[in-house]
Amino acid sequence: MRSIALVFAILLLGFPALAGEAEVKAAQGSISAQIEAFRTGEDAAAYSYAAPNVKRIFPTLETFMGMVSGGYKPVHHAQSFDFGKFREMSPTSIIQQVMIVGPDGKDYEAVYTLELQPDGVWRITGVSLRASNSLST
Structure with a gap:
């Protein structure tokens, strides 16, 4: 009976970690999909990953892409990217670090x-985008 209770407790404790991992993977999937859409020129698809607060500030695809192409060139034309640290702020809010090699071959850190x-x-x-101190290989 004790072993059944122990297994049940381990399973209960394990589920939140699995759910958190699934949520992070889903959030990373949105970031990946947006970067890939930028790479392939599918601007409308990239815009679809913007949250309502972003769409209120940039209400048209043209204004959104103007912002992206003007201020986020490393994201807009990323050569490559890898996910770094993440933090779950709440069940519906995640912060994700993304290491990007920009079109200039330099490293950047984007915090989504x-x-x-x-x-x-x-x-x-x-x-939030900044030049990174790391070196590309």
């Missing part, structure tokens, strides 16, 4: 904030 939307999709609420 994402929120889970009512339709079940993680959408990007903001991106």
